[in-house]
Amino acid sequence: MTATTVLTARALLLDMDGTLVNSDAVVERIWRRWAERHGLDGDEVMKVVHGRQGYASMAVLLPDRPMEQNHADNARMLAEETADMDGVVPVPGASEFLASLRGLPHALVTSADVALSTARMAAAGLGMPDVRVTAESVGASKPDPEGS
Numbered sequence: 001m002t003a004t005t006v007l008t009a010r011a012l013l014l015d016m017d018g019t020l021v022n023s024d025a026v027v028e029r030i031w032r033r034w035a036e037r038h039g040l041d042g043d044e045v046m047k048v049v050h051g052r053q054g055y056a057s058m059a060v061l062l063p064d065r066p067m068e069q070n071h072a073d074n075a076r077m078l079a080e081e082t083a084d085m086d087g088v089v090p091v092p093g094a095s096e097f098l099a100s101l102r103g104l105p106h107a108l109v110t111s112a113d114v115a116l117s118t119a120r121m122a123a124a125g126l127g128m129p130d131v132r133v134t135a136e137s138v139g140a141s142k143p144d145p146e147g148s
Helices: 024-037 042-049 054-061 067-083 094-100 114-123
Strands: 012-014 106-109 131-133
Touching: 024 042, 024 067, 042 054, 054 067, 067 114
Parallel strands: 012 106, 106 131
Antiparallel strands: none
């Protein structure tokens, strides 16, 4: 006999990168260049950056650096990431999954800003959920639960 699990929820909160969109190629390019400019090991940097806003990753990686520099670097890197869609693809099944959610409450919750999330979802050929929580929507980067 197979047990069935029933989950009760009022809405689904969906992350973008790694859940709906595979943007690893771009993230790797941008962050490895940043690591090289700062004399850091690219592999170690990659262990920190996924799922966080850029300035928060920089604060972890360069703890003595002024936060103003992190925010300035983050703005430049966001512009680079938004312009670079080479290799951005949908996660297998993402389009079908999003289609299955029509009529059900769901939101995109991402550390990306509006411009980057718009560009990546479009590059992956995915429709944008009606509700979106982006970097501009919160004061604290993931893993802080504010975005939920």
